Amino acid sequence: EPEVTQTPSHQVTQMGQEVILRCVPISNHLYFYWYRQILGQKVEFLVSFYNNEISEKSEIFDDQFSVERPDGSNFTLKIRSTKLEDSAMYFCASSVMGGNIQYFGAGTRLSVL
């Protein structure tokens, strides 16, 4: 069964450092998403991406965040200067079309020290 894959599974970084979280969506999917979940809290939407541009972003997705699809398979989330409060599980998701079911990757646990 096709799946969304995310790397690394766990990323530890120092405050102020840049991190890049990587995702490979399901191959025929066209819509891509990032969500995050702080430990013990709900899953929160960060950004949606279609046709090489951001379709929608939340208030959390400020200037420190960016997304990119550098090639035909990868979808990345960059955090330019990490803060302690960026520590969370980051989930990538993809769907065939907007409004269709979103399939989630296993997540990257980001720990900012």
Next chain:
Amino acid sequence: RKEVEQDPGPFNVPEGATVAFNCTYSNSASQSFFWYRQDCRKEPKLLMSVYSSGNEDGRFTAQLNRASQYISLLIRDSKLSDSATYLCVVTYNTDKLIFGTGTRLQVFP
């Protein structure tokens, strides 16, 4: 008022029991409704979509009441493997998923 509200639980039930979870949403223009399941420290996985007429998938039954802005999930004949957090999810006029905080279920032998 929270966009999606759920009783956090935990619900502790014996194997074979029937358990029901409820969820309310604040925006009457909500368009799509789902139940996701999340195991500890894992990704959310779609359990079922929820349709206006109600729908059933094996031991799971979902219902939607648009007038009351209320969604429910019924699990019959609970199994140990049903232990997880159940997430109520809605969308409005975009495909952004809006999650509730989840209801934790623990099924014991």
